Amino acid sequence: xxxxxxxxxxxxxxxxxxxxxxxxxxxxxxxxxxxxxxxxxxxxxxxxxxxxxxxxxxxxxxxxxxxxxxxxxxxxxxxxxxxxxxxxxxxxxxxxxxxxxxxxxxxxxxxxxxxxxxxxxxxxxxxxxxxxxxxxxxxxxxxxxxxxxxxxxxxxxxxxxxxxxxxxxxxxxxxxxxxxxxxxxxxxxxxxxxxxxxxxxxxxxxxxxxxxxxxxxxxxxxxxxxxxxxxxxxxxxxxxxxxxxxxxxxxxxxxxxxxxxxxxxxxxxxxxxxxxxxxxxxxxxxxxxxxxxxxxx
Amino acid sequence: xxxxxxxxxxxxxxxxxxxxxxxxxxxxxxxxxxxxxxxxxxxxxxxxxxxxxxxxxxxxxxxxxxxxxxxxxxxxxxxxxxxxxxxxxxxxxxxxxxxxxxxxxxxxxxxxxxxxxxxxxxxxxxxxxxxxxxxxxxxxxxxxxxxxxxxxxxxxxxxxxxxxxxxxxxxxxxxxxxxxxxxxxxxxxxxxxxxxxxxxxxxxxxxxxxxxxxxxxxxxxxxxxxxxxxxxxxxxxxxxxxxxxxxxxxxxxxxxxxxxxxxxxxxxxxxxxxxxxxxxxxxxxxxxxxxxxxxxxxxxxxxxxxxxxxxxxxxxxxxxxxxxxxxxxxxxxxxxxxxxxxxxxxxxxxxxxxx
Amino acid sequence: xxxxxxxxxxxxxxxxxxxxxxxxxxxxxxxxxxxxxxxxxxxxxxxxxxxxxxxxxxxxxxxxxxxxxxxxxxxxxxxxxxxxxxxxxxxxxxxxxxxxxxxxxxxxxxxxxxxxxxxxxxxxxxxxxxxxxxxxxxxxxxxxxxxxxxxxxxxxxxxxxxxxxxxxxxxxxxxxxxxxxxxxxxxxxxxxxxxxxxxxxxxxxxxxxxxxxxxxxxxxxxxxxxxxxxxxxxxxxxxxxxxxxxxxxxxxxxxxxxxxxxxxxxxxxxxxxxxxxx
Numbered sequence: 049x050x051x052x053x054x055x056x057x058x059x060x061x062x063x064x065x066x067x068x069x070x071x072x073x074x075x076x077x078x079x080x081x082x083x084x085x086x087x088x089x090x091x092x093x094x095x096x097x098x099x100x101x102x103x104x105x106x107x108x109x110x111x112x113x114x115x116x117x118x119x120x121x122x123x124x125x126x127x128x129x130x131x132x133x134x135x136x137x138x139x140x141x142x143x144x145x146x147x148x149x150x151x152x153x154x155x156x157x158x159x160x161x162x163x164x165x166x167x168x169x170x171x172x173x174x175x176x177x178x179x180x181x182x183x184x185x186x187x188x189x190x191x192x193x194x195x196x197x198x199x200x201x202x203x204x205x206x207x208x209x210x211x212x213x214x215x216x217x218x219x220x221x222x223x224x225x226x227x228x229x230x231x232x233x234x235x236x237x238x239x240x241x242x243x244x245x246x247x248x249x250x251x252x253x254x255x256x257x258x259x260x261x262x263x264x265x266x267x268x269x270x271x272x273x274x275x276x277x278x279x280x281x282x283x284x285x286x287x288x289x290x291x292x293x294x295x296x297x298x299x300x301x302x303x304x305x306x307x308x309x310x311x312x313x314x315x316x317x318x319x320x321x322x323x324x325x326x327x328x329x330x331x332x333x334x335x336x337x338x339x340x341x342x343x344x345x
Numbered sequence: 346x347x348x349x350x351x352x353x354x355x356x357x358x359x360x361x362x363x364x365x366x367x368x369x370x371x372x373x374x375x376x377x378x379x380x381x382x383x384x385x386x387x388x389x390x391x392x393x394x395x396x397x398x399x400x401x402x403x404x405x406x407x408x409x410x411x412x413x414x415x416x417x418x419x420x421x422x423x424x425x426x427x428x429x430x431x432x433x434x435x436x437x438x439x440x441x442x443x444x445x446x447x448x449x450x451x452x453x454x455x456x457x458x459x460x461x462x463x464x465x466x467x468x469x470x471x472x473x474x475x476x477x478x479x480x481x482x483x484x485x486x487x488x489x490x491x492x493x494x495x496x497x498x499x500x501x502x503x504x505x506x507x508x509x510x511x512x513x514x515x516x517x518x519x520x521x522x523x524x525x526x527x528x529x530x531x532x533x534x535x536x537x538x539x540x541x542x543x544x545x546x547x548x549x550x551x552x553x554x555x556x557x558x559x560x561x562x563x564x565x566x567x568x569x570x571x572x573x574x575x576x577x578x579x580x581x582x583x584x585x586x587x588x589x590x591x592x593x594x595x596x597x598x599x600x601x602x603x604x605x606x607x608x609x610x611x612x613x614x615x616x617x618x619x620x621x622x623x624x625x626x627x628x629x630x631x632x633x634x635x636x637x638x639x640x641x642x643x644x645x646x647x648x649x650x651x652x653x654x655x656x657x658x659x660x661x662x663x664x665x666x667x668x669x670x671x672x673x674x675x676x677x678x679x680x681x682x683x684x685x686x687x688x689x690x691x692x693x694x695x696x697x698x699x700x
Numbered sequence: 701x702x703x704x705x706x707x708x709x710x711x712x713x714x715x716x717x718x719x720x721x722x723x724x725x726x727x728x729x730x731x732x733x734x735x736x737x738x739x740x741x742x743x744x745x746x747x748x749x750x751x752x753x754x755x756x757x758x759x760x761x762x763x764x765x766x767x768x769x770x771x772x773x774x775x776x777x778x779x780x781x782x783x784x785x786x787x788x789x790x791x792x793x794x795x796x797x798x799x800x801x802x803x804x805x806x807x808x809x810x811x812x813x814x815x816x817x818x819x820x821x822x823x824x825x826x827x828x829x830x831x832x833x834x835x836x837x838x839x840x841x842x843x844x845x846x847x848x849x850x851x852x853x854x855x856x857x858x859x860x861x862x863x864x865x866x867x868x869x870x871x872x873x874x875x876x877x878x879x880x881x882x883x884x885x886x887x888x889x890x891x892x893x894x895x896x897x898x899x900x901x902x903x904x905x906x907x908x909x910x911x912x913x914x915x916x917x918x919x920x921x922x923x924x925x926x927x928x929x930x931x932x933x934x935x936x937x938x939x940x941x942x943x944x945x946x947x948x949x950x951x952x953x954x955x956x957x958x959x960x961x962x963x964x965x966x967x968x969x970x971x972x973x974x975x976x977x978x
Contacts, residue, residue, distance in 0.1 A: 069881075070881055071881070074881075075788060078780055078783060078784050078788070079784050079788060079790050081777075081780055082777075082780050082781050082784045082785075082796070083790075083792070083796075085777050085780075085781070086781075086796050086799070086800075088825070089848070089849055089852065090799050090800070090802050090803075090852075091799070092818060092824070092825075093806075093811060093814040093815055093818065093849070094799075094802065094806070094814070096814045096817055096818050096823075096824070097810060097814050100814075100817060135723075138719075139719070139720065139723045139724075141716075142715075142716040142717075142719045142720050142723075143716070143720040143724075145712060145716040146713055146716040146717040146720055147720075149708065149710050149713075150708050150710070150713050150717075151708070152717075158720075158724075160960070160964060161724060161728065161729065162724065162728075163960065164728055164732065164957075164960070165728060167906055167910075167956045167957065167959065167960040168732075168910065168953065168956060169909070169910025169911070169912065169930050169949075169952055169956070170808075170910065170911075170912050170913070170930070171910070171912050171930035171931075171933050171934055171949075172735070172910070172930075172933070172949045172952060172953060175735070175933060175937065175945060175946065175949050176731035176732060176734050176735055177731060178937065178942070179731075179734040179735065179738050179942070179946060180730075180731055180734050182942070184942055185734070186734065207727075210727055211727055211728065211731065214727055214728060230708070230710060231425050231427060231429035232429050232430075232431055232432070233710050234396055234423075234425070234429065234709055234710065235423070235425060235429040235430075235431075235494075236431075236442065236446070237396075237416050237417060237709050237710065237711075238394060238396070238416055238417075238421065238422070238423040238495075238709075239442055239443035239446065239494070239495075239497075239498055240417050240443055240446055240447060240498060241417075241442070241443075241446040242417075242446070242711070243711030243712050245446045246710065246711060247712070249431070249442070249446070250431055253431075253432075253433040253434075254432065254433065265804070265805075268804075268805050271807070272805075272806070272807025272808070272809075272810070273807070274807060274808045274809040274912070274913035275808065275912035275913050275930065278912075278913075278934070279934060279937065291807075292807050292808075292809040292810070292913070293809075295809050295810065295813065296809055299813050299917065304817070307813060308813070311807075311809070311810040311813060311814070314806070314807045314809075314810045315806060315810055317805075317807075318802060318805035318806040318807070318810075319805075321805045322798050322799065322801055322802065322805050323798070325798075325801065325805075326797075326798045395709065396709045397707060397709075398707045415709075416709045
């Protein structure tokens with residue numbers, strides 16, 4: 049429910065005319081308030097991460113990153129994202145295709161269900177998998193019999209991550225594909241294109257930026273998720289630590305420099321995500337204008 | 346390829362979009378489906394194409410029942426109202442699309458495709474736009490590209506949904522003529538949907554007038570215009586004056602006045618009569634040898650004809666169009682009293698109008 | 701599937717819909733029902749005891765109270781952000797516009813340790829506030845601060861497009877009819893963006909109530925004082941009190957779903973109200 053609105057919001061600007069302008073001091077105060085809030089609440093935390101990471105110098109920084117535990121955490125984070133993101137990508141495309149291109153009863157309800165994971169606390173997102181697969185859970189005894197470990201192991205982390213990142217791609221694609229309608233697809237069908245050809249040649253090129261946008265956000269959350277993963281991980285060092293969990297462990301051991309060193313990688317990921325997001329927004333705004341403003345005679 | 350539409354019915358929820366529609370379209374004809382918006386004409390076109398399916402009835406293409414056949418296998422060309430050009434492909438790629446998605450063994454060689462695209466773009470006189478994108482084209486150009494793309498797969502039938510609907514008046518007129526010429530050149534059976542009676546009458550070989558999901562009349566443009574079968578057709582095609590009265594012994598009685606009816610005067614009783622504005626003669630003065638007394642309210646005399654607005658004695662307005670020269674030779678002006686003599690009256694029983 | 705959907709010439713409905721429903725059921729619906737069944741299994745008395753113990757109630761008060769307050773603060777600052785981003789040009793605007801989403805993108809644990817460091821007694825801001833006797837880190841104020849941080853983008857991104865959509869002519873008309881700038885804001889602009897503000901408020905509130913990562917590092921986590929409900933769920937889990945954890949979770953879930961319905965309703969209202977005639 050949250051991030052879909054963020055797309056295309058970008059920097060929407062307007063010209064000002066005299067009758068709709070505030071006095072200069074009002075404008076000055078508003079901008080100053082925004083800038084100060086921005087500096088204190090957004091820039092300062094971001095800067096602090098890097099400052100604390102480098103507090104003991106580059107040598108300590110590198111040492112914190114180049115070691116077995118850090119590397120295992122990085123690896124697990126990458127593996128988790130590499131599983132969760134493609135699965136949710138395929139789901140998002142399938143869900144958007146059926147919701148945007150077809151009419152059927154219960155459509156609104158389905159969209160609400162897809163949104164559910166966004167409104168569930170991360171802690172509960174982890175808890176539900178403990179209830180299913182934990183020792184006392186529904187499948188717990190069966191799993192124990194067969195010696196399969198899900199909770200406090202990698203599969204649990206992956207499942208919890210899939211759950212919390214579940215709606216991202218679908219949320220991005222559904223409104224986009226609804227807005228684009230089905231005429232191009234119908235034209236392709238009349239011209240003899242098969243099912244995959246319709247999708248591949250007409251739909252995909254039209255949704256590629258929205259798709260990329262959803263994937264970027266999905267990936268950022270998959271790599272950064274903390275609460276849900278924390279519940280299912282069991283904190284076995286080196287085995288079930290993702291980067292955010294590793295940060296917590298280092299921090300709780302008062303190893304601040306190392307904690308912030310690992311955190312700085314995640315902060316970099318956030319910055320790259322925002323940069324890509326801004327780029328994609330610029331890309332999507334242009335074709336959208338072309339749809340809404342057909343050139344005249 | 347001929348098209349036979351047999352007893353097609355289609356319902357959307359409680360709304361009856363098409364109600365037992367049957368039309369026969371001979372091979373090579375250019376047919377217009379004409380009707381007000383929401384009358385079901387676009388639905389019918391989509392059912393012919395296979396983009397929609399009927400609840401009942403059959404679509405027979407060239408003698409074969411195609412009702413259950415998928416769009417892909419019907420070999421129809423469809424031109425969408427808003428063209429539905431592929432935004433991310435160049436014009437040439439758009440036109441080539443239908444050829445490129447064919448199964449490998451049916452697909453022409455790439456050089457062959459290029460040649461055919463070039464020929465089609467020449468046919469629609471836009472070969473110089475081959476490398477542009479749809480967004481860089483004007484509406485009229487997009488329309489012609491959409492047509493070229495539909496023709497690329499050599500369809501047996503060409504279906505066009507409001508082909509000129511999104512264009513401005515001048516381009517519309519040009520494209521209308523151009524489509525007619527193109528059809529005379531390639532002679533593919535074509536059906537187009539329009540709500541514009543002028544367009545239907547000018548372009549098509551035959552017009553199918555549809556109202557509320559039913560066929561009102563099928564015929565050549567002349568016959569539907571001159572001999573409307575129903576009050577709806579009379580009303581919908583061109584402007585018309587309406588008279589409520591009674592038919593008795595070969596006369597139409599309007600209050601205390603009566604107009605002589607021809608041989609096909611229709612049955613006796615309450616009736617509605619239609620007279621087109623250009624089917625009146627005007628005689629100065631009241632009561633001079635019959636005719637309907639009226640007073641000239643306003644005259645617009647621009648171009649080759651004069652449009653005259655008159656008021657009957659009971660205050661109802663009548664529109665009359667006569668040649669400007671004729672009007673001037675009569676020496677009439679606003680406020681003058683005249684008698685109107687219809688040269689042609691179409692009478693329908695009053696119940697027919699209510700239906 | 702042919703019977704439920706209206707006919708469409710496009711392919712793939714059965715496959716896409718089937719996949720969607722199976723995946724949704726496996727990943728979301730079945731796991732969520734686990735909370736329901738586990739809660740139902742424990743019986744009313746045990747449930748009530750678990751969700752109404754003083755420590756749990758104290759955590760509700762902190763979680764919901766701080767979240768409400770944070771969302772309210774976000775409405776004020778979010779509106780200011782949206783306003784300056786839509787209406788004014790100033791240096792650094794592009795950067796601000798991109799970085800407003802930082803709380804979405806920055807992993808919560810990273811935000812948490814950064815905020816804790818900044819506001820602890822040795823941190824750059826904590827150091828300044830300490831002589832005045834103001835403590836933020838490891839108090840309920842820290843919870844509030846973290847929740848303001850994560851909630852800001854919700855309000856900005858909901859209000860921004862609606863504000864940009866407001867036609868200038870409307871404001872000019874108001875000015876032409878003699879309204880002062882302040883009157884125009886109160887009577888024309890504010891009613892226009894009110895549903896968006898409300899939606900943003902509800903979204904920020906919903907997110908804040910469930911938030912965990914950015915809060916626990918700065919909260920201090922003292923039972924009855926600075927312990928948020930999500931942390932309490934984890935604590936119960938760590939004590940193997942699965943039933944208790946699930947009971948508290950079910951209370952939060954019900955609350956989240958109600959909020960989700962309210963937000964959906966608000967968005968429907970917004971669309972109906974402002975959808976442009978086409």
